[in-house]
Amino acid sequence: MSDAAATAARAAAQLDRLSRWHPAEYVFWALAAASLLVFPSRYLLISDIALTGLFALSLDLVLGYAGILTLGHGAFFGLGAYVAGIAATHGLRDPLLGMALACAAAALLGAATSLLVLRGSDLTRLMVTLGVAAVLLEVANRLPALTGGADGLQGMDVGPVLGLLPFDLAGRTAAVYSLATLFAVFLIVRRIVHSPFGWSLRAVRANPLRAASIGIAVDARLSVAYTIGAAIAGIAGALLAQTTQFVSLDGLAFHRSADVLLVLVIGGVGWLYGGLIGAVLFKLMQDQLATITPQYWEFWIGLVLVALVLIGRERLAAWPRALWRRVAGRQPA
Amino acid sequence: MQLNRRGLLGLSASAAAFAIGTPRGRAADPVKVGLILPMTGPFQSTGRQVDAAARLYVQQNPAATQGRPVEIITRDDAGVPDTTRRLAQEFVVNEKVSVLAGFGLTPLALAAAPIATRAKVPLIVTSAATASITQASPFVVRASSTIAQTASIAGDWAARNKMGKVVTLVSDYGPGIDGEAWFNKRYTAGGGTIAASLRVPLQNPDFAPFLQKARDESPDGLFVFVPSGMGAAVMRQFTERGMGQSGIKLFGTGDLTDDDILNGMGDPALGIITSHFYSAAHDSAVNHAFVDAFGKANGGLRPNFMAVGGYDAMGMIYRALEKTGGNTDGEAMVDAIRGLSFESPRGPIAVDPATRELTQNVYMRKVEKRDGQLWNIEFETFPAVKDPANTKA
Incomplete structure (x- = not known):
């Protein structure tokens, strides 16, 4: 009896430890906030990175x-x-308000399509999700009165954030707004991931059959996770629309889905910071390479990706650690 | 621990990359022109042509008025509108460019137009061709043409030559729909009949079912508008189905027989008639010099109508600077550009002060073989055509 109680207490302590904020996390967010002060000329890029990171975070919840x-x-x-x-x-x-509407609409679509997604295995899911995106793209293309069709949506007029901060040309409001939204949503996702619900998702991912046999409602959990992921992606989309004050069919294009997958793979799947760090790396790489060589930057990005996969992220991460050990080793103990 | 390692790695990498990303020192004097073009992706030939031609102009004319050098900065938007918008914003805020230019497709130009209005910077469209772009901002000027300009002339010409029953086939997006509307309007006004109007999806088009549908109507002519670069696919499938032998005449706007890819189309392209504002075979001293210099600077590449748009955009900027005495204020520049008229490689052009569209010749051309190469040979000129879409009657 006391043995079981001790095990339960140990498990609770372990879970608690896992969900606690690591010092590196504080550093990460402090740096994110500091980027606003240090790089005032890159507000737009910061905003772009933040919303890409948010989009990747939503995909991580669904995929990772x-x-x-x-x-x-x-x-x-x-x-x-x-x-x-x-x-x-x-x-x-x-x-x-616009963001709330976007979030609600995306959640509705997510909930509806989750029923389709739950049927079938991985390959079927790829096809179904691809199909849903293609249908939506064509619908937007066919409703020029509502969406502006292939020319894009014209005449967006976005008011100031909280009635205080109007969107400026330098993109300062956009950067602050995107980063703040990212942080708020991140807190929620972090809470979800460390909740029993989050752990049950991981159980389902590892082995759906076994998860079902210990009493987890697999379909319901997946459906809820998919819906939450959709809602967050909707928020990221709203950020894009509001900070650029323009929407085009490109927002629905296939390369969005492919790019965000790439971002997540660069940063690491199934890890809260994977999408965020992937977004930072991907966007900076794209920005820098495209400045140096507007024509051939895709080649270099491809090369980096191949190298990343061949060398392995773990080994890359081990290098600075080994370096640190050597530096630390030289100092008198 | 895991988080720690990864986090540190990511952070140090991002910090390093950001440090490289800060803008370098600014040279005070040159007039900066920010070129935003699709240099990668499906429309990269547009970007390459415009960029090469704009740089050629600067190379030929190192200094604008009062010895002020002109500096071109090119960025790739890969054809993604929100990237175009961000680049335009960064050009204006960080690089302090005096002019924005480029814009390969209509949505890209429309995404950037509000920036031009807010920053009061002239925006010169070198490629995109939907009529509505110049209405999006009073700072937009067009250095190419509208589809309405070339398609309406194709309609006039077809009606005058009693083409008979015509089927139209266009790509399903802004310019395609413009092209269909203006061709149909002018062709039916001239007494012609339209048997059917077909629209093909812009992305990953398969022309076969549409060509079959067109054939079922057994028309006398097939009018085609597809974006520059897609003409080859239409042509191939048209030939494969033997539609030419069954007496259907293929014609369209010059986008179909784009000079950049015309040679690659081979003999099936022979005899195709198109209406357009520029042919590399245009017979004038200015054009011969342009085609020669462009080829020399770019390994024998033949300039197409995108290139001439980029070349004339620079021509407008230089002439406007001369008029303002080097003043790069946006309103002054746009005022100076309104009413400019000069001789371009395409022939005489003038900027209509009311619409900020070009008034230019539109030529009827036929694909012929000269010295083993295919060229669009002009055989009829419609002089000084105004843009019909934006001009109030």
Whole structure:
């Protein structure tokens, strides 16, 4: 009896330790905030990175934690962008309201399509998610009165954030707004991931049959995870629409889904900071390489990706540690 | 521990990359032109042509008025509108460019237009061709043409030559729909009949079912508008189905027989008639010099209508600077550009002060073989055509 109690206490302590904030996390967010002060000329890039990171975070919840393979996550991103954009063209100027609408719309679509996604295995899921995204793209293309069609949505008028901060040309408001949203959503996702629900998702990913046999409602859990992922992607889409004040069919294009997968793979799947760090690396690499060689930057990105996979992220991570040990070793103990 | 290692790695890498990313020292004097073009992705030939031609102009004319050098900065938007928008914003805020130019596709230009308005910077469109772009901002000027300009002339010409029953086939996006509307309007006004109007999806198009549908109508002519670069696929499938032998005449706007890829189309392209504002075979001293210099600077590449758009955009900037005495204020520049007229490689052009669109000749051309190469040979000129879409009657 006391043995079982001790085990339970040990497990609780372990879970508690895992969910505690690591010092490196404080450093990460401090640096994110500091980037606003240090690089005032790159506000727009910072905003772009933040919303890409948020989008990758949402995919991580679906792919990394729940283990649902998807190639159509861009559908929710694009839907969020269009909903926020259309709201802004119809007089709903408040950005937070627009974001809430985008989030709700994406969640609805996510909940509805999760029923399709639950049927079948990985390959089927790839096809279904791809199909949903393609259908949405064509719908947006066919409704030029609502979406502006292939020309993109014109005449967005987004009001100031909280009625205080108007979107400026240098992109300062955009950067602060995107980063703040990212942080707020991150806190929620972090809470979810460390909750019993989050752990049950990991159990399902590892072995759905065994998870079902210990009493986890597999389908319901996956469906909820997919819906939450969709809702967050919708928020990321709304951020894109509001900070650039423009939405085009490109928001729904296949390359959005592919790029975000790439971002997540660069940063690491099934890890809260994977999407964020992947977004930082991917966007900076793209920005720098495209500045140096506008014509051939894709080649270099491809090369880096291949190298990353061949060398392995673990080994890359081990190098600075070994270096640190050598530096530390030289100092008198 | 895991988090720690990864976190540190990511952070140090990002810090290093960011440090490289800060802008370098600014030279005070040159007039900066920010070129935003699709240099990668499906429309990269547009970017390459415009960039090469703009740089050629600067190379030929190192200094604008009062010895002020002009500096071109090119960035790739890969055809993604929100990237275009961000680059335009960064050009204006960080690089302090005096002019924004480029813009390969309509959505890209429309995404950047509000930036031009807010920053009061002229935005010169070298490629995108939907009529609505110049209405998006009073700072937008076009150095290419509108689809309405070339498609309406194709309609006039077809009606005058009694083409008979025509089927139209266009790509399903802004310019394609413009092209269909203006061709149909002018062709039916001239007494022609349209049997069917077909629209093909812009992305990953398969022309076969549409060509079959067109054939079922057994028309006398097939009018085609597809974006520059896709013409080869239409042509191949048209030939494979033997539609030419069954008496259907293929014609369209010059996008179909783009000079950049015309030679690669081979003999099936022979005899195709198109209406357009520029052919590399245009017979004038200015054009011969342009084609020669462009080829020399780019390993024998033939300039197409995108290139001439980039070349003339620089021509506009230089002439506007001369008029303003080197003043790069956006409103002054746009005012100086309105009403400019000069001889371009494509022939005489003038900027309509009311619409900021070019008034230019539109030529009817036929693909012919000269010295083993295919060229669009001009056989009829419609002089000084105004853009019909934006001009108030």
